[in-house]
Amino acid sequence: MKHVCKRFNMNTNCKCQSGPACDRLSNPILFNILSHMDSHQSTPSVSHWCNCESRRTVVLKRPTEVCKEASVVLVKTVHFMKNLPAFNQLPGRDRGVLLEHCWAPLFILGLAQERMDFEVTDTAADSMLKKILLNRQHGPGVEREQPTAAAVRKLKTCLKRLWNLDLSPKEYAYLKGTTIFNPDVPELKAGLLVAALQQEAENALSEVVHMLHMEERDRFGHILLMASSLRSISPHLLTELFFRPVIGSADLLQLMADMLF
Template sequence: LPYFPSQRNCYREQRPHTILYNILSWRDSSRLNDNKLNHNATVHSCNCEQRRAACLKNPKASCQIASSVLVKTVCFMRSLPSFSHLPSGDQVALLRDCWVPLFVLGLAQEKIEFEVTDAPDSSMLRQILLGQGQTEKEAEERRPQPTLAQVHKLKSCLHRLWNLDLSPKEYAYLKGAILFNPDVQALRALPFIEGLQWEAQRALQGVVLLLHPEDTGRFSRILLAASAIQTVSHNLVTELFFKPLIGNADLFDLLREMLFVQHDNR
């Protein structure tokens, strides 16, 4: 079976000189339970309401929590010998493919709740008026904002996972099954990755049968929940949780740096 050791803090000694450090400096996992935000907002079913742009109601606290979950996500990947022994190109390809669903699993496992509100420029008239004064460069750099519909979809995925009440082992093997995705294009170690995913799924099924022998449909429901979180938009996660922290920096470049940073960096 693939080896899934417990997560460890990989980044205790980073230099305070980059955006990456700002993310990592908020990694204290003890804040996760202390800074959970109550989810009291109701997402309206009206289509016009669903299309409204959304942002975090408390971005400072929420971004701190999200950055901590993101670091744990990358640490999980780095902690797997079966992953770290893959060619670096395969590691980058798998990271690009799976960091969002793994991040969502991290939010679910830590039971992180967050509240959103209307974005300041969510009014269509305001967008039109402001757009008239934009330069061509500013218009090109303007990225789509998260919508209430997208946030509702993300929260639905989280509640679906919470209703399953997964154990730590179930979360670990589910993460492995998502991480080792043989459908990613141009993988050099494709047969090895196919085998790792199969082993992770088999191990997950074994744990499910052991912990819930009477629930014959649980394994299928877990796989359906995993399929749902893989439809969560990369843009939603980036814009909602990390743009307030990193601005226009490329988040994937930061993730790649986190993945390959040396443990002995001093």
């Protein structure tokens, strides 16, 4: 991301894309509270009041409906992996490692295939004020990092690009195969086999693309490039945005492993 808002004291301007400095709060009463606290204790986290997209936290507008739809996509994603004979032939540890590193891009492909759209809204401002007034200070690492507007925008951009490609069901299936069998994942025991399986999936994808879109010579490359960009989306973002409201403090990866094995 080009514009990264760093943690800083309130007298330092934030040079973000939106323009306004982070220390210029529109509410003078809130600003006075923050200033008063700054003179007695450490500065509150910028992530709660910075105007930058990279620090502005967001939540789903319709969490009940969207989380339910996302859970269905996740279950389909795990079942897709479970029903692949080649995947089941891999050592159990390799399957677990591939699940850990590949579930996020696979899930995004599932969101795109299901044409699942969603909207977010800013985290309620009064929750931050309430914490200040009640002086509820949390130690480092206690609070979970919330999804940011910038991260969600990046995810939605990936989804729109996938929709623009208008992939067929077969293209999605083989593309998921190239994503699952990723030989670059560390600690694989059967790395050579995984590489061979990925190459096989890529060859099958290439054949389907050529058969369905003979006139689009660059389509195969565009699809692979788009798929590789999905790995830049943080699994943490997907977990906190779509599943934390449902699973609470449970470990999402462990829940997926239980379904898979």
